[in-house]
Amino acid sequence: MYMKEFKIPKEEIKQLLEGQGACLATDKITVEGLQVGFMYREQSEFEHDSGWRFFSNTETQEYVDNIDNSAVYMLNTIANYDPAIIPYLELPVGAELERKEGTDTFEKVSQDLI
Numbered sequence: 387m388y389m390k391e392f393k394i395p396k397e398e399i400k401q402l403l404e405g406q407g408a409c410l411a412t413d414k415i416t417v418e419g420l421q422v423g424f425m426y427r428e429q430s431e432f433e434h435d436s437g438w439r440f441f442s443n444t445e446t447q448e449y450v451d452n453i454d455n456s457a458v459y460m461l462n463t464i465a466n467y468d469p470a471i472i473p474y475l476e477l478p479v480g481a482e483l484e485r486k487e488g489t490d491t492f493e494k495v496s497q498d499l500i
Contacts, residue, residue, distance in 0.1 A: 390457075393419035399466050406461035406475060407436035413455050414442035415467050422468040425492070426482040436461055437479055439473070 393416060414420045423443025430437050438461060443497075449455050465472050470490035474483055483492035 390417050397464055402465045402472065402476070403462040403470065406465075407434045408432075408458050409436050409438040409440060409461050410456055411440040411452070411459055411464050411467075412442065412445055413457075414445055414449075415464065416441055416457070416459065416471055418442075419467070420444065421485065422464070422471055423485045424483070424495075425471060425474070426495075427479050428476060428477055435474070438464075438475065439490060440464055440468075443484065464488055473493050 390413065390497070411422075415422060422440045424441045426439050427437045428439065435458075440500035445455075461475065466477075470492070474481070474492055477483075482495040484495050485492050
């Protein structure tokens with residue numbers, strides 16, 4: 387197992403959120419430093435899990451399927467990587483959002499595509 391080299395050192399993480407719980411994010415965000423491009427909230431899988439899952443929207447299915455490419459973090463940590471997510475964190479389970487290209491705004495993903 388290798389040690390990941392995070393884009394933001396632990397000592398530089400600021401307290402932006404209080405008591406928001408944990409989330410899942412890929413290395414595209416925490417190691418490569420890409421912005422959150424897609425985020426969704428599902429039912430919690432463990433105690434203190436917020437249900438939020440964060441992706442850069444550049445991950446392939448193969449990348450996502452490799453558990454070494456993502457990890458559990460406190461929501462505050464991911465908010466430090468991309469503060470644009472903060473206004474959306476109170477949305478309920480089932481929320482699915484995609485970043486509007488070139489902005490800090492997210493839009494709900496249309497469910498009409500199914």
